[in-house]
Structures are given as C-alpha cells and as structure tokens.
Amino acid sequence: MFEAKSLECVRDDRLLFNDLSFAVAESEVLQIEGPNGSGKTSLLRILCGLRLAEAGHVLWQGESIISNREDYYANMVYIGHLPCVKGDLTVLENVRSLLDTRSLSLGNEEIEVALSKVGLASYEDVPGKALSSGQRRRILLAFVELSQAKLWILDEPLTALDVQGVALMESMIMEHKQSGGSVVFTTHHGMQLECEMSSVQLGRKARG
Amino acid sequence: MWHWIQRFSSPKHFYVMSAPLITWFSVSALLIGAYGLYLGLFVAPTDYQQGESYRIIFIHVPAAWMSMFVYMVMAVSSGIGIIWQIRLADMVAAASAPIGASFAFIALVTGSLWGKPMWGAYWVWDARLTSELILLFLYLGYMALQSAIEDQRSADKASGLLAIVGVVNIPIIHYSVEWWNTLHQGATVAKFDKPSMHIDMLIPLLLMAVAFKLFYAAVVLVRARNEALYRDRNRRWVRELVERL
Amino acid sequence: MLKAYYHLLIRDLRLALRSRHELANPLIFFVLVVTLFPLAVTPTPQALQTMAPGVIWVSALLAVLLSLDRLFKLDYEDGSLDQLMLSPNPLMILVLAKVTAHWLLTGLPLVIIAPLLGLFMSLPADAVTVLIYSLLLGTPVLSLVGAIGVSLTVAVNRGGVLLSLIILPLYIPILIFGANAVDVAADGLPVTGQLLFLGAVLALALSLAPLATSVALRITASR
Numbered sequence: 001m002f003e004a005k006s007l008e009c010v011r012d013d014r015l016l017f018n019d020l021s022f023a024v025a026e027s028e029v030l031q032i033e034g035p036n037g038s039g040k041t042s043l044l045r046i047l048c049g050l051r052l053a054e055a056g057h058v059l060w061q062g063e064s065i066i067s068n069r070e071d072y073y074a075n076m077v078y079i080g081h082l083p084c085v086k087g088d089l090t091v092l093e094n095v096r097s098l099l100d101t102r103s104l105s106l107g108n109e110e111i112e113v114a115l116s117k118v119g120l121a122s123y124e125d126v127p128g129k130a131l132s133s134g135q136r137r138r139i140l141l142a143f144v145e146l147s148q149a150k151l152w153i154l155d156e157p158l159t160a161l162d163v164q165g166v167a168l169m170e171s172m173i174m175e176h177k178q179s180g181g182s183v184v185f186t187t188h189h190g191m192q193l194e195c196e197m198s199s200v201q202l203g204r205k206a207r208g
Numbered sequence: 209m210w211h212w213i214q215r216f217s218s219p220k221h222f223y224v225m226s227a228p229l230i231t232w233f234s235v236s237a238l239l240i241g242a243y244g245l246y247l248g249l250f251v252a253p254t255d256y257q258q259g260e261s262y263r264i265i266f267i268h269v270p271a272a273w274m275s276m277f278v279y280m281v282m283a284v285s286s287g288i289g290i291i292w293q294i295r296l297a298d299m300v301a302a303a304s305a306p307i308g309a310s311f312a313f314i315a316l317v318t319g320s321l322w323g324k325p326m327w328g329a330y331w332v333w334d335a336r337l338t339s340e341l342i343l344l345f346l347y348l349g350y351m352a353l354q355s356a357i358e359d360q361r362s363a364d365k366a367s368g369l370l371a372i373v374g375v376v377n378i379p380i381i382h383y384s385v386e387w388w389n390t391l392h393q394g395a396t397v398a399k400f401d402k403p404s405m406h407i408d409m410l411i412p413l414l415l416m417a418v419a420f421k422l423f424y425a426a427v428v429l430v431r432a433r434n435e436a437l438y439r440d441r442n443r444r445w446v447r448e449l450v451e452r453l
Numbered sequence: 454m455l456k457a458y459y460h461l462l463i464r465d466l467r468l469a470l471r472s473r474h475e476l477a478n479p480l481i482f483f484v485l486v487v488t489l490f491p492l493a494v495t496p497t498p499q500a501l502q503t504m505a506p507g508v509i510w511v512s513a514l515l516a517v518l519l520s521l522d523r524l525f526k527l528d529y530e531d532g533s534l535d536q537l538m539l540s541p542n543p544l545m546i547l548v549l550a551k552v553t554a555h556w557l558l559t560g561l562p563l564v565i566i567a568p569l570l571g572l573f574m575s576l577p578a579d580a581v582t583v584l585i586y587s588l589l590l591g592t593p594v595l596s597l598v599g600a601i602g603v604s605l606t607v608a609v610n611r612g613g614v615l616l617s618l619i620i621l622p623l624y625i626p627i628l629i630f631g632a633n634a635v636d637v638a639a640d641g642l643p644v645t646g647q648l649l650f651l652g653a654v655l656a657l658a659l660s661l662a663p664l665a666t667s668v669a670l671r672i673t674a675s676r
Contacts, residue, residue, distance in 0.1 A: 082532025
C-alpha cells in the first residue's frame with residue numbers, strides 16, 4: 001500500500017541515509033528508530049512529500065506521491081513537532097480548521113465526541129492560548145481521530161503528553177491498526193504497544 | 209539519450225571537459241575583442257552628431273546586451289535545474305549571476321560616462337538606463353536570496369524560481385519604463401539613440417558583442433567549476449582531485 | 454475546493470479580527486508616511502498636488518510591504534503551513550484564500566482611507582476618484598506578487614529587508630501606471646489606458662502568482 005524505495009537524504013552536507021527501502025501494508029505499524037540527528041524527522045517529511053529526497057521514490061498504491069498528491073493526501077495525516085494550534089481560535093475552531101483543509105465537514109456533535117475521547121470534553125470554547133502544551137497536543141489527537149485517514153504518519157506523537165495522554169495515543173494506534181489502518185511513527189520514549197510492530201533503524205547502520 | 213545527458217551533466221565530467229574549453233573561449237574572446245576595439249576606437253569614423261565620445265557604445269551596448277542575455281541564461285538554467293533536477297544547471301545559474309550583475313553595472317557606468325559629455329549630467333532617467341538599473345536590482349535580489357537560504361538545494365530552486373518570475377516581469381518592466389520615459393521627455397529627442405549605424409560602426413559593435421559572449425562563456429565555466437568543487441567538496445571525486453595535487 | 458477556499462479565508466479573517474490591535478498598523482503607517490511629505494518639503498497646494506500621486510502610491514506600496522510578513526510567517530512557525538501543504542486541495546487555491554484575506558485586511562483599508570489622503574495632498578475630486586480605482590486595481594496585485602516574495606523568504610530569519618529587495622523591482626510597473634493615472638486625472642485627461650494596464654496586470658497576477666507562490670512554498674517550507 002505504501003512503499004519507500006531507495007531513499008537518500010542529505011542534510012547540511014551530511015549523508016543521513018542511503019538506499020533506504022521499506023513497505024507498509026494495511027494494519028501495519030512501523031516504528032522508525034535512531035539516535036538524535038539520524039534523520040528520523042527528515043525521513044518522515046520525505047514520506048509526507050513535504051521534503052524531496054536526494055534520490056528514490058515514495059509510492060502510494062503503486063504511484064509516486066509527488067505526481068499523485070491529491071489521492072495520497074486524502075488518505076494520510078501527519079503530525080510533526082510543532083503544535084499547529086492557533087492561540088486565537090477556540091479548541092472547536094482549531095479542530096474544524098484542520099479538518100477544513102481536508103475538506104471534511106463534520107457536525108459539532110462528532111467533533112465533541114472526539115474531543116471528549118481525547119480528554120478535552122468541556123474545552124470546546126476555550127481559546128488555544130489558554131491551554132497547556134499537553135492539551136494543545138490533544139487537539140491534534142482529536143484531529144487525527146477525525147481525519148478519516150488510512151495512513152498516520154506521526155513524528156514524536158508522545159511529545160508533551162502526560163501518562164494518560166500516552167496511554168490514549170497507544171490505544172488510538174491500536175484501534176487504528178485493528179480497523180485496517182497503518183501507522184508510521186518515531187519516538188524517543190518507549191511506546192508500549194501490545195501488537196506486532198515492524199521497525200526501521202536509522203543511524204550508523206542505516207539499512208531498512 | 210537521457211542517460212547520456214545525466215552522465216554528461218555530472219559535475220565530475222563537467223569539471224574535466226570544461227578545462228580545454230576555457231582556454232579556447234578566453235583566447236578567442238581576447239583576439240576578437242582586441243580587433244573589435246581597434247576597429248571601434250581607431251578605424252570607425254567620427255560621428256557627426258556626437259564626436260569622439262560616442263565610442264563608448266562599443267563597451268556600453270554589448271555590456272547591456274550581455275546583462276539581458278545572462279539573465280535569460282540564468283532563468284533557463286534554473287528552469288532546467290528545477291524541472292529535471294540537473295545539478296549542473298543550478299551551478300551554471302549561480303555562477304552566472306555575479307557576471308550578469310557586473311555587466312549591468314558596467315552598462316550603467318559607461319552609460320553614465322557617456323551622458324556627461326553629451327548632456328552635462330552623470331545621470332539622467334533615460335528609459336534604457338532606468339531599465340538597466342532595475343535589472344541590476346533583480347540580479348542583486350537573486351544573489352541575496354541565494355546566500356540567505358542555508359540549504360543549497362532549496363537556495364538554488366528558490367532563487368531559480370525568482371529568476372523565472374523576473375523573466376516574466378522583465379518585458380512588463382521594460383514597457384512600463386519606456387512608457388514612463390516618453391511622458392517625461394519634454395521636447396528633447398530620445399537621449400540614447402544609437403548614432404545612425406554606419407557599417408564601419410556596426411562591425412566593431414558586433415565584434416565586441418561576440419567577444420563579450422565568449423568572455424562570458426569562459427568566465428562562467430571557471431565559476432561553474434568552482435561551484436562544482438565547492439558543492440561536491442565532500443564527494444569522492446573532489447577528494448581524489450585534491451589528493452592528486 | 455471552493456469550500457476549502459472559503460473556510461481558509463474565514464479562518465484568516467477571524468484570526469486577524471481577534472488580534473484587532475495589529476490590523477490598524479499598516480493603515481496608520483500609510484497615513485503617517487504621507488503626512489511626512491508636506492512637513493518635509495512644503496505644504497503649498499500646488500507642490501502637494503504635484504507630489505501627491507507619487508507620494509500616496511509609494512506609501513501604499515511600503516505599507517503593503519510591511520504587512521506582507523503576516524501572510525505565511527505565523528503559519529510557518531506554528532506548523533499550520535505544513536497542514537496546508539498536506540491538503541488534498543490544490544495549494545494554489547489555499548494560497549489564493551490567504552492572499553484574499555491579506556488584501557481584505559490591508560489593501561482594501563488603504564483604498565478606503567485614500568480619499569482622506571487625497572484631501573491632505575490637495576488632490577482635486579476627479580483625481581481622488583481615479584486614485585481609488587487605481588488603488589483598487591493595484592493593491593490586489595501588490596498582495597499577489599508580494600505573496601511570491603514572502604513564500605521565497607519564509608524560512609529566512611529576519612527576511613524583511615530581503616523581501617523588499619526582491620519585491621520592489623516587481624512592483625515598479627504598477628507604481629508607474631498607478632501614479633501616472635492619478636497624475637493625468639488631476640489635469641483632467643483620460644485614464645482608460647492606465648487603468649486597463651492595471652487591470653491586465655491584475656489578471657496576469659491572478660492567474661500566475663498563486664501558482665508561483667505554491668511552487669515556492671514547496672521549495673522553501675520543506676525544512
């Protein structure tokens with residue numbers, strides 16, 4: 001379903017990885033591991049089509065994502081390091097705005113259900129700037145939950161989350177996997193996922 | 209065919225193949241330029257309107273032509289670099305920019321020097337000089353953007369896009385400035401009309417134009433080789449080259 | 454696609470209106486700069502009238518330039534730009550939405566306050582009308598072309614001066630025709646040619662600038 005072929009990445013004149021290939025099938029969870037600076041974020045951004053690899057291709061359903069952006073983006077969602085939350089918009093407006101770029105118009109009730117699932121139940125009308133960074137992160141979790149995307153690409157998804165938040169993320173990933181979705185993620189913290197996981201190792205021994 | 213292009217345009221091959229070309233270009237530029245200058249300065253007749261001072265056109269006009277030509281080369285190279293990802297094209301574009309900017313500067317200075325004996329002022333807002341000045345700014349913007357972005361590939365593509373946007377705008381700017389100039393001319397005749405082109409003036413002018421092009425070719429190859437060395441400084445072929453020295 | 458345009462436009466407008474204090478800045482700058490000229494040169498009506506088209510137009514240019522930064526910078530810094538680039542909707546449409554918001558918040562207020570400045574600079578009524586038309590046609594182009602510059606410099610730290618260097622040469626044709634239209638209108642001469650030129654440039658900018666901007670964003674915002 002999703003494939004990376006012979007990816008090469010150079011950053012600040014350093015070769016981060018070379019000839020990296022792997023595939024992600026439906027219901028598969030893939031963890032990208034590696035020390036700081038080994039190119040995990042760059043790899044994820046290449047997988048999203050936000051960054052161009054020096055060499056190699058990323059394929060979605062057999063077609064290059066660069067030539068097939070519309071279809072790919074309709075089926076995937078990405079969360080990076082940055083909060084993506086607008087301080088002057090309420091929680092509800094923030095979620096709605098993120099969904100709008102995906103042309104998803106959902107009713108208020110659906111959004112509220114997702115918000116209570118991520119622990120922001122009575123916060124719909126609270127402006128983003130009044131939230132802690134952990135709470136802002138949960139807005140992104142609600143967004144991912146509602147995004148109707150088959151593929152989740154998550155860069156350090158446990159950032160800023162407390163213990164319950166981490167458990168929430170883990171259960172979301174498990175649920176997604178069980179319903180046929182796929183997840184590619186990186187993390188420093190160990191994620192305790194009770195399921196099969198494949199892994200790709202970056203760093204000195206950079207091979208898929 | 210595609211493989212041949214890719215191989216030919218690899219920086220390493222370019223570096224090797226360009227060496228003899230540089231000698232060829234610079235020698236021809238020197239010879240043709242010398243002959244052109246001799247004809248222009250000594251053989252071409254005195255202009256009945258402008259006397260001897262018109263002779264500066266043999267530098268001014270080719271420089272102005274080259275500033276436009278180099279910008280075109282920069283834009284096309286950048287386009288090739290962006291669309292087909294050929295790194296040599298990016299190097300040629302980056303190498304060309306200071307050369308083109310220098311030509312624009314020379315055109316401005318020589319135009320200014322021409323203006324002094326003719327109309328008593330070092331600077332007049334003539335359509336051509338003004339367009340040339342704006343072109344210089346476009347070059348400076350390109351070079352500033354290139355050096356402001358740290359990642360080399362992004363820098364090349366971003367400034368390449370700027371060059372392409374510039375190319376689209378140049379006709380618009382040119383037309384606007386011409387039009388603006390006719391409004392404010394007053395009664396005087398258009399200032400930098402070339403003297404009626406006697407054949408004895410045309411030949412040295414064209415010779416100088418050719419000489420300038422060859423000069424550009426030689427210099428851009430030298431600069432592009434430098435770019436290739438610098439950008440590939442961590443790659444094997446450069447390190448081997450250095451070891452052999 | 455149209456829905457995405459509309460929603461992004463509303464979002465940007467809503468965000469701007471909620472930090473209302475920032476909105477007035479370009480407007481105040483515009484008025485302030487124009488006010489400097491009578492003070493610096495001379496307040497006699499004839500002199501003012503000669504200077505007026507150029508002074509008002511250049512000040513408008515500078516006011517738009519100063520406000521361009523907000524177009525993408527905030528989104529780049531908080532990661533929203535990534536999400537826009539990951540939208541299944543064409544990036545061009547989203548860019549157009551943001552540029553529209555920018556014009557509504559910056560260009561349109563300039564157009565509305567222009568008559569006041571025409572008054573300050575002793576412009577006759579006919580010229581003021583033409584001033585409004587020329588700014589109405591010209592300011593959207595300033596936003597559209599400005600967006601190209603902003604997208605090229607979005608990842609550069611303190612890229613404000615660089616932005617000006619890149620964009621001002623591209624603004625020159627609009628300046629020439631816009632200012633001239635007001636100038637000849639003050640003498641009672643027809644201005645259809647100048648306004649048609651501005652309209653043509655607007656059409657060109659509308660069709661090409663969003664494309665160039667989205668290409669530039671994918672180049673520079675890739676981190």
